Amino acid sequence: MPSTLRRTQQRALTLSRSFANAIKSTVSNTFVSSCDRHYRCSPFDNVIRYPTIPKHDIGRPRQLRRGVMPTFRPIHFIHRLPVEILSHIFVMGSEDDTMLPVRVSHVCRVWREITFRTPSLWRRITITAQTEMWRERIYRARECTLDIELKSWVTPTSGFPRRQSLDMYTVQWHIHLVAPYVQRWRSLEIVFTEYAPFLWNAALSGICSRNRDQARALEDLTLVFRANDDTKEFCLFSGVAPKLRRVTLDGIRLTWLPSLFGNLVYLDYTHHGFTVGHQAIRDVVSILEVCSRLVEFRILFPRKHFPVHSTRYHPVQRRVILPFLTRLQLRVESPDIPFELAHLMTLVFTPNLLSLRLIDADRRHQPFPSLKSFFYVYAISPSLRLLRIEHGWYDPRMVTPVLQALPNIRQLVVRRPHSPDQILSLNPRSRKGRQWGGDVYGQMHFHIHPNLKGICT
Template sequence: MITSDMPFLKPPLFHLPNEILSPVFEIVANLEEHATNAAMYYGLRRDTSTLMKWVRLMLVCRHWRYVGLSSPCLWRRISVTENLQSLQYRLARAVGCTIDVFLAPRPVTNESAMPLLLSLAPQIRAIHSCDSFVFKTLPSIKALFQLSLPSLESIVLLPDDVGRFPQVDDSLEELKEWFDLGLCSALLPRLRKLEIRRIVMPPPPASFTALRELIINMEQLKYPPLGAQDVVQILAHSPQLEMFKIVSSHLWEYSSSSQAPANVEPGKHHQCRLPFLREVDISCPYDFATEILQAVDAPDLCLFRAKVFVHTPVVAGDIGSRIFPPSLRHFVHRLTSFRIVPTAGSYGFYIHGTPFPAPRRSRHNRSCFWAEVAVEDHTATIDALDAALDTACTVLAGAPLARLAIADFELEVDEPPPETWQRLDRTFPALDSLRVGQCSEVVAASFLTAFAESSTEEGSWPALRRLSINTQSWDCFALNSVNLYDIFTLVLDALRARRERAADVVALSLEHEMRSSAPLTAHRWMLRDISSLCGGQFRCRICKGDARPFQVELSDLFESSESRMLSAREECATATSGDSDTGGVSSSAVLTGRVSAVSCANARDGGERDEYSVSKIFRRRRACHFGRH
C-alpha cells in the first residue's frame, strides 16, 4: 500500500548516465535524417523541415532535458524561418558543431536570415532546399556561396516550378533560365554531394575533385544548355566520383551533331576512367546518353540504370553496344536473372537484371549488382521484341544467365523469325529457367515452333530444365480446343526430342485464360504424356478473367472408367516388373488409337469414343498463328 508519507523512488530510467542518454538522443535524431535521405534516394517527396522529434524526450525529466540542451549535435538541423529569435536560439545551441541548413521557400525569409548564416559559414555542413523552393528564390542565397565554406559537404538545390507554370509557351521561355550561384571548387574544398536543377555547373578545371555524388536534374527543361561533352569533361575532372545521375525531360530532342565540339570526330570519344564509380543512373535522349556512356570507364560499377528516349530512327542492332558499352560491363558476370518486357505507353522495351535472389539495392552493398536498360521509341520504327532480345544478347554476352522471363509483348507484331530465339540459345548456354508469359499468340507460337525444331539438334538449350508458357493475355474465346492442340503438339514434340537426347525438361508450367477446363478434357491424354515426360513436375493452370489462376489436376480430366483403366494398367505394369513392351500401354498409344485392346476396354467401361475422332480431326499441319483459323 502506497501512502503520502512514503518517499518517492524515481525509476532507474531517470538515473541513466549521460554516456547512455546521449547516444539515445542521437539515434532518434538520426532517424529523421535517414528518412529524409531515403526519400531523396528513391525520388519521393521529402520533408526537409526540422521536426526535432527528439525534443519530446526532454519531457521525461529534468535530467533528460539537460542532456538535450547540452548536446550541440542534436541541434544541427536548422530550418530557416521568419522567426529570427528562434533561429538564433537554435544556432546558439549548435555552437561547436557542424550544421545542416534547410532554406525557406520565400526569398525575403532567406535574405533576413542571411547575416546569421554568414557568421556561421565555417560550420555549415549541408545546404538543402525545401519542397516548395522555387527558381526565383535562388538570388536570395547567392551571398552564401561567395564565402569560403570549408565544412560544406552536401548541396541539394532543386527549384520546383512545375506547379507554378502551366504548360504554355510563355512558361517555356521562363523555364529555360539557368542561374549562376558562383559555385567554385576553391570555396568548397570538401564538397562530396551535389544535386542541382537549373543551376550552372562550374566548367572544368574548376570542377570539384573531391565530389562523390553528382546529380544533375533537367527534367523540367525542354532546352537545357548542357551538352554531352560538357558532362564528359565534368566527369573527367571528378576522379573520386562514386555515384552519377542525370535526368532530363523526354521532350528534349537532343542533336549530337549540333552540340558536339568541333575537335571531336563522330564516333570517337575521350575515355575518362572513374575507378570508384559504383552507380550510374541516366535518363536522357538516346544520342545524349550514348555520348556520355561511351566515354566512361568504370571498373568498379555495380548499379547501372539507363533510360533513353529515341526521337530519330536508330539501328536496333546498335542499341546495346551504344547504351551499355564494354567499359561498363565489368559486372555482368554477376547477373544471373533477367526480365524483358515492353515499356508502357511507347514502342520500346525494358531489360532488368539482378543476381538471384535479388539483393537490396544499394551501392554500399558490395554484394548488390543491378542493371536496367529501358528504351522508349517515339518514332514507332523499332520492333520491340527483336530489339530487346538483340540488346540482351549484346550486353549480356558471357554472363552466366540462368533465369530469363519474357513477358507482356501483346502488340500485334510480325512473327519473329527463328533466329530471334536461336540467339538466346547460342548466347546463354547456361540458361536453366525460361518463362514466356502473357505474350501475344504470335510471340508464343514463334517461340514454341523454334523450340520444337531446335530440340532435335544436339546441344540446343543444353541446360534448360524449367519452362513456363503463359497465355493469359489471349482472348479466352479464341483459345479453343484447336488452339490448345497446336500448343500441346509443339510442347510434346519438343519434350520427346529432348528425352531422346537425355536432356529432359524436369519442370513445365502451362497457364491459359479460359472460362472452364472443358477444352483441356479433349486433350487429357496429351497432357498425361506431357506430364510423364516432365518427371511429374507438370503444372497446368487456367484463369477466368481477372481471377487468380488455379491448378487443374490431371485426374479431374479423366472419367471414372478411364481412371480405373489407368490404375489397372499401372498394377499390371508393376506385376510384370515394369515391362512396358508386354504388360503396359502408354497413354500416347491410347491417344492415337494404336492399341485396339485399350480402345475396346475404354468403350466397354463407358469411355469417350469421341476422344479418337477428335485426335484425328486435329491431326493436321501445324499452325504458326494460334487462334487464326
C-alpha cells in the same frame, strides 16, 4: 564569641548549599527535552544518567514505535540507459524530425539537461519565419557543424507539412540568418518547388563571396530548382570546399573547379537544360573530367519548356575514364531515350562498374523506340554484377543478348507496370574453359524467381 560566629557561618553555608541544590534540580527538570527523557542529561555537568526502570516494569515488554517504511517507485528501463546512449538516440531521431530536440527537452528535467549538453542535437537548421527560434538553436549547437535547410515545404511542430511562401526578399533574409556561420556548414540543402523570379540570386548571393576561408567543413550540397530560368553561372564558396563529397544538382549552372568538386564520390546531376545536343554533352563531359573520383553517378536530361542557347554542332570526341565508379543510374523522363544520354554513354569508360540502374520516370508500358540502338552503341562494362531494368527500358528480346555480353552478371531485376520486382539470380560457372556464344542457357545455371515467367523468351 568566636564559637557563635563559627556556628552562624556554618548555618549560612548549609543554607546556601540547600538553595543551590534546589535551583540545580529545578533547572535540570526544565531543560530536559522530550527526546532526552530516557537519558536525563543535566545541563550543568556532562554526566549521562541512564533512566531508572521501576521494579514493576521489569517484566513488561517495552512498546515499540511503528516506523515509516520507505516506498519504492518502479524505474523505467529508459532511465537506466547511459547518458551517452540516450544522447545518441536523440541525435539519430533528430535527423528525421527537426522538432524532436524541442519535444525531448520538455519531457523531464534530466532529459532537458541532456539535450542542452548535446550540441550535435541542435545542428539541423530548417529555416522558416521563426528566426528567433533558429538563432537559439544555433546558439545551443555551440561550435558544432550545422546542417542548413531551406525548402518550400516545411514540417512544423504539429507534424503536418505546410507550404512556405518564398520570394526573393524572404529567401535573402533567410540566407542572411545563417550566412555568418558558413564556415561551420556541414551540409546545405536548398529546394524550391514553385517558380519565383531571382530565387537563385537571392539564395546564393551570400555564399559566392571572395572569402577564402568559407565552406571548409562542407560535405554535402543539394541545390534543386527545376523551374529555374536564370542562365547565370555561379561560382560557389569562392571555389574552395576541400571536404565536399556529395552533390545533388537540378536546374542550376555552376562553375566546376577541381578545388571545389575534385573530391566528389557521389553526384546526382540533372542537366539544367540551357544547352542541348552536343553542347550539353560537352558540358557533362567537362564535369566528369573534374569529378574523376566518383563512386556513384546519376544522370538525367530533362525536358525544358523555354528557349535554350545556341548549341555546339561539332560532335564531342573526348572520352572520360571513371576508374572508381561502381554504381551508375540512367534516368529518363521523356517518351524516348534522349540523344544526349545515348551519346554521352559512348564517351564514358567505367572499367570497374558493378551496378547499373535503368530508370523510367514515366513508367511506360511499351519499350523505348530507340532502346535497341542504345544497347547497340553503349558497351556495358563486363565487370557488371547487378542490372536493374524498369518499365520503358525493358524489352524481352534484349535480355538474352545483354546477358551474353556480361560474363560476371549475378542478378537481373526487372520492374514492369502493375507487377512486383522480378528477380533473376545467375550463378555462372568457373571462368576456366568458358566460351560465350550460342545459347545463354547452356552457359549459366539459373535460379528464376516464381514471378519471373517469360522474361527470357
